[in-house]
Amino acid sequence: MTDEPVYLDYQATTPIDPRVRDVMLPWFDEMFGNPHSSDHAYGWAAEQAVEEARIHIAELIGAKPNEITFTSGATEANNLAVKGTVRAITPDRNHVVTCATEHKCVLESCARLEREGFTVTYLPVEKNGLLDLELLENVLSDRTALVSIMAVNNEIGVIQPLTEIASLCTRVGALFHTDAAQAVAKMPIDVNVMGIDLLSISAHKLYGPMGIGALYVRQKPKIEIEPLLDGGGQERGLRSGTVPAPLAIGFGEACRIGLENISEEAHRITLLRDQFLAQIFGSLDDVKLNGDLEKRIPGNLNLSFPDIDAQDLMMRLPSIALSSGSACTTSSVASSHVLQSIGVEKRLLHNAIRIGFGRFTVEKEVHFAAKEIIQAVLSLKNVTQIYEKN
Numbered sequence: 001m002t003d004e005p006v007y008l009d010y011q012a013t014t015p016i017d018p019r020v021r022d023v024m025l026p027w028f029d030e031m032f033g034n035p036h037s038s039d040h041a042y043g044w045a046a047e048q049a050v051e052e053a054r055i056h057i058a059e060l061i062g063a064k065p066n067e068i069t070f071t072s073g074a075t076e077a078n079n080l081a082v083k084g085t086v087r088a089i090t091p092d093r094n095h096v097v098t099c100a101t102e103h104k105c106v107l108e109s110c111a112r113l114e115r116e117g118f119t120v121t122y123l124p125v126e127k128n129g130l131l132d133l134e135l136l137e138n139v140l141s142d143r144t145a146l147v148s149i150m151a152v153n154n155e156i157g158v159i160q161p162l163t164e165i166a167s168l169c170t171r172v173g174a175l176f177h178t179d180a181a182q183a184v185a186k187m188p189i190d191v192n193v194m195g196i197d198l199l200s201i202s203a204h205k206l207y208g209p210m211g212i213g214a215l216y217v218r219q220k221p222k223i224e225i226e227p228l229l230d231g232g233g234q235e236r237g238l239r240s241g242t243v244p245a246p247l248a249i250g251f252g253e254a255c256r257i258g259l260e261n262i263s264e265e266a267h268r269i270t271l272l273r274d275q276f277l278a279q280i281f282g283s284l285d286d287v288k289l290n291g292d293l294e295k296r297i298p299g300n301l302n303l304s305f306p307d308i309d310a311q312d313l314m315m316r317l318p319s320i321a322l323s324s325g326s327a328c329t330t331s332s333v334a335s336s337h338v339l340q341s342i343g344v345e346k347r348l349l350h351n352a353i354r355i356g357f358g359r360f361t362v363e364k365e366v367h368f369a370a371k372e373i374i375q376a377v378l379s380l381k382n383v384t385q386i387y388e389k390n
Helices: 018-028 041-061 074-088 104-115 133-139 162-172 245-283 310-315 337-341 363-389
Strands: 068-071 095-099 119-123 144-148 175-179 198-202 213-217 300-304 352-356
Touching: 018 245, 041 068, 041 198, 041 213, 041 245, 068 074, 074 095, 074 104, 074 144, 074 175, 074 198, 074 213, 095 104, 104 119, 119 133, 133 162, 144 162, 162 175, 245 300, 245 363, 310 352, 310 363
Parallel strands: 095 119, 095 144, 144 175, 175 198
Antiparallel strands: 068 213, 198 213, 300 352
16 A cells, blocks of 8 residues: 555545546646637637537536536535525425435525525435435425435435436426436436436536536526526526636546446446445444445445444544544534434444545555454454443
């Protein structure tokens, strides 16, 4: 192993693919034009490259290029999708449905809408992290404007039944938005086959650059959205501001590569994940997997180790880059709202770690990480037993 920590936090961010970096570099230097400058060759070249990137992004999700709006990331895309659509819809539809395990940016957007007078239903999930479709069906009505359900959960990696959710939305005339930041390029997505109306993407979750994302907005029938930003009316009036050409071009290349490798990567990462789990479960008796094992992306594992504080565990793992199952703030460690929502026992809420595998994870790193985690857990258990005896 190298002196650098083994990176197993692919849900937080993915390393930029070298092929993406190489495509981006000229646009920081000699190809520095503003894609909105329509009077000279520098602008024309940048605009053409950005539009080619838009095509690659659209192809990855089965959309049309004019249905892709560039944003600063998935957080902005989610805000635009949730607040922008609901504010633009007729006042007769003042009801929004979302899920208790959504990303904070969706939950906070919904909370903002509640303060503006809209009604929001926050659906619980089953113990495996999946939505109860019958429960969703029961809360939908002709008042429902939007349903926003995350495609793949960022903490526990479970995949929601997108096609079935979309079908239920169609029955009552509600729009369906999904935060697909953790799903795009990790699993096949076709917005038309699945019936998705709005979909959020983040480039740095699929081996592209940080600082850019996109919102897919279905054009037929056309969906009205109230913009969040006032300005020059770029991106067909949905998102004012200069599109950062180098980032957009890198984003497009990451999507092009992702489309070519979805099946192959999923198969390889599944094998690595299964090897890791076999090693962990073969050495530790009381490990708990959080979230459904089958209906999840292969690159995510969320494990609880009873009586082992996640922060203490990670302190003993300086050679591995992991994340805790708890959400840290500047002043305290709060219990994960996702783990709480799936009914994880209180004693286990601070015992969870998230392990993320990805494109650049290799077999020796997986075996090394499993060995280190096993040793650290056993060591901490030994310390606890000695402390309890005394």
